[in-house]
Amino acid sequence: MRRLFRLLPLLAAVVLLGSGCAGTNLVRVQPWERATLTSYALRPDRDALHTAMMEHTFFSREAAAGGRGVGGNGCGCN
């Protein structure tokens, strides 16, 4: 019983933290509220040229030959 009392502050912290994440303290977009998020304007790949430029930057800076299109790592020679 004494050990349980010793654990009480820790339990209280877990409950508070957990309820904070699962409750109303955070603004959560619910599944039925995602109309705006699914709109075309918010798609990260809506502009082909922009996507190509980002991919080029990615494989040049990260030395990932083939960009995201292939598996494995690059040789670092870009």
Add this chain to the structure above:
Amino acid sequence: MSRRELSLLAAVVVAVTSLRGAIQPGDRFPALTGDDLPRLAGEALPEPAGRIVLVDFWASWCGPCKASFPVLDQLHRDYGAKGLVVVGVGVDEKPAAAADFVRRLAPGFTVVHDRAQRLVKAVAVPTMPTSYLLGRDGRVRFVHRGFHGERSARELRAQIETLLAEKP
């Protein structure tokens, strides 16, 4: 910290993080009628008591919802006369988008628009689409999260047949 104390902590964490308030199998489903649930397609809802009801929450911006409509329509045609009532509940914030979606897909089953999103909030659907299969007593028997094509169609069909086979 002993194993017992760790188990206790783990149980508390799981209990706290799973407090979601969503409708689960065994729960009674809220009423599907009301002034804020105008009908967009199909016939007026019959009295659900004593029938199997399939409630599907959809939105016009949800791709799997669109894919599920022909399957729901087929279920309505196959089991409607045997006692199944299919109800689509649109949750679009824009009434025009919901009406346009229904006009394009032209479902044969009943479709209503939860224009104030009252019902969907009460049910707290975990994802879009989600469908609930209610038994003859009005309680939720099965919950389908998302729509997974042929697999979902097969599961729905099997569950509907199970429920229809039960004595009223």
